Amino acid sequence: MEQRETSTGTSAPACSISRVEHALGVLRGRWKLLIIHHLLVRQPRRFSDLEREIGQVTQKMLIQQLRALEADGVVRRIVYPEVPPHVEYELTAAGRALATALDALHDWSVQARHVDA
Template identity: 80%
Template sequence: MGSTDKKVSTDDGAARERPGCSISQVERALGILEGRWKLLIIHHLLVRQPRRFSELERAIPRVTQKMLIQQLRALEADGVVRRIVFPEVPPHVEYELTPTGTALTPALNALHDWAADTRPGA
């Protein structure tokens, strides 16, 4: 098991708080990331950025346009994503991660590794 188990549990498996990190901070972080599409949006921006709205729409085909807009606006409001507007006709808008969003790279890599190692129903 990776080093993260030492950060969130004791030797006997009982959960404990990580020094310098309160439950309310964890709840706030999870609140920022909650939503069906936010982690996928962040993932696609980590793979290649900046990305235009239409590129994100094609990369996540099951998301509706309305939901993608809502999730991007929420991520922008939380300082995870930056929206760049180019003053031209037709409008050209790109999205990229802020340093806060880029800081999620190790967490998403760990999630990727966990998903690769986990079998359905296991």
């Protein structure tokens, strides 16, 4: 991987803007990070559990966001052949790998709050 010099004089891996744009595209949307967070806390989850946990999201929007995450390989939809249908969602390996990034966002948020105070 390429290295670049930072403002502090140390070297860091060069960042490919196209990869960052792709990652942001996968996560774009008001609800996707919350869905991923809830699946990181406990999985698998039924649709109704996610709907209850993310109270402000509409059913239509939750379905759209889950389908998009599934299409991007972040979430896996598991359908059990029962009546009534039983559907659960879980993170794929790619989805679970987002835990590090979400932890970093959390830490940044805590630090930024203390800087502004």
